[in-house]
Amino acid sequence: MREVGERIVEIREVVMDQQVLHDIVAQAVRAPSIHNTQPWRFVAYDGVIELWTDPARGLAVLDPNGRARHLSCGASLLHARVAAEAAGYDVDVVLQPDPTEPEHLADLRLRSGAAAGRKSLADAVSARHTERGAFSPEPVTPDVVAALRNAAEVEGCWLRVVDSSDDETAVAVLLTRADAIERADPAYLDELRRWTGHGSEATDGVPASAVPDADPSRRGSNFLLRDFVTDRGPATVPDVSNDPPPVERPLVAVLGTEDDDVASWLAAGQGLARLLLTATSLGVAASPMTQPLEIPDTRSRLAAELGVVGHPQMLLRLGYASDDVPPTAGDQTPRRHVEDVLNVTED
Numbered sequence: 063m064r065e066v067g068e069r070i071v072e073i074r075e076v077v078m079d080q081q082v083l084h085d086i087v088a089q090a091v092r093a094p095s096i097h098n099t100q101p102w103r104f105v106a107y108d109g110v111i112e113l114w115t116d117p118a119r120g121l122a123v124l125d126p127n128g129r130a131r132h133l134s135c136g137a138s139l140l141h142a143r144v145a146a147e148a149a150g151y152d153v154d155v156v157l158q159p160d161p162t163e164p165e166h167l168a169d170l171r172l173r174s175g176a177a178a179g180r181k182s183l184a185d186a187v188s189a190r191h192t193e194r195g196a197f198s199p200e201p202v203t204p205d206v207v208a209a210l211r212n213a214a215e216v217e218g219c220w221l222r223v224v225d226s227s228d229d230e231t232a233v234a235v236l237l238t239r240a241d242a243i244e245r246a247d248p249a250y251l252d253e254l255r256r257w258t259g260h261g262s263e264a265t266d267g268v269p270a271s272a273v274p275d276a277d278p279s280r281r282g283s284n285f286l287l288r289d290f291v292t293d294r295g296p297a298t299v300p301d302v303s304n305d306p307p308p309v310e311r312p313l314v315a316v317l318g319t320e321d322d323d324v325a326s327w328l329a330a331g332q333g334l335a336r337l338l339l340t341a342t343s344l345g346v347a348a349s350p351m352t353q354p355l356e357i358p359d360t361r362s363r364l365a366a367e368l369g370v371v372g373h374p375q376m377l378l379r380l381g382y383a384s385d386d387v388p389p390t391a392g393d394q395t396p397r398r399h400v401e402d403v404l405n406v407t408e409d
């Protein structure tokens with residue numbers, strides 16, 4: 063009887079672990095990724111979750127060296143860490159554990175016993191999303207900026223706020239230039255087309271519902287957001303409206319790292335994800351606008367113009383969503399199912 067009883071206890075533990083594992087990976091896949099490519103997969107055994115990148119989901123035109131792909135995987139790693147801690151585990155992370163397997167990016171080793179009270183960022187995972195709409199005029203206050211900077215620094219990154227009009231002009235010019243270079247490239251547009259406009263059953267890509275209808279170049283902002291419409295063409299009908307678009311004055315910031323290798327890109331992804339979850343928990347909305355970081359010339363000029371030491375990894379717009387509608391599940395872009403990205407093995 064005792065033997066039978068022990069077996070039942072054992073089975074219950076395994077079943078519970080599977081559910082916890084499922085929940086951790088479900089939160090990991092909610093991370094932001096370039097064009098919602100979700101270029102990751104997970105292997106789990108015996109208290110270890112391995113994070114692997116999937117190069118087949120890379121963007122050969124926009125991201126030939128895989129920087130944005132690794133950054134996306136780093137964001138997923140941070141989500142997994144936050145979820146595991148919220149589930150009561152201490153987490154040790156080993157980056158690039160096997161030099162012979164470059165796609166094997168990290169191991170999360172889970173030990174039971176995390177202190178209580180580490181849930182606040184996990185609570186933000188389901189609400190966080192990229193907000194591309196206009197922000198209200200309400201400024202982001204210095205204490206919020208300090209919290210965002212701290213989130214980046216905890217993960218080994220720096221955060222440079224674009225806070226003078228000279229800096230703003232430099233960033234706006236480089237953003238516009240990079241955007242024009244990208245959109246003049248038919249291969250860039252082909253690639254973007256493959257990751258947009260998927261049907262309602264899609265589990266990846268950027269859906270039309272996540273992107274405002276208006277042409278980004280007609281917005282009242284110096285900072286040109288990426289246009290996810292690939293066949294817009296030149297405007298044939300002049301904009302005759304007398305109402306100018308609302309003026310947008312977001313907080314703009316660059317997140318960067320000292321070096322520019324795979325470890326730095328993983329750090330940048332974790333810094334980005336911690337910053338975005340912190341922003342969400344403080345009611346601050348955000349959207350990346352990374353066109354200048356995708357072209358070597360505009361990326362190095364961005365660093366030079368801002369006088370930063372190191373390498374820009376992310377350019378972000380932050381503010382308060384103007385429609386005052388709290389985030390809902392409707393704001394969420396789709397994700398691949400946990401079963402499709404997680405492989406559970408014996409060891």
Ligand SMILES: Cc1cc2nc3c(=O)[nH]c(=O)nc-3n(C[C@H](O)[C@H](O)[C@H](O)COP(=O)(O)O)c2cc1C
Pocket residue numbers: 092093094095096097098130131133134137190191192193194267268272287288349350351352353393394395
């Ligand atoms: C490295 C990276 C670069 C990104 N660049 C842009 C961008 O230039 N413009 C944009 O609107 N969104 C950008 N995004 C946001 C993704 O499109 C977004 O995370 C993805 O579609 C999933 O949607 P969600 O963030 O709402 O969950 C970027 C995200 C990452 C991780």
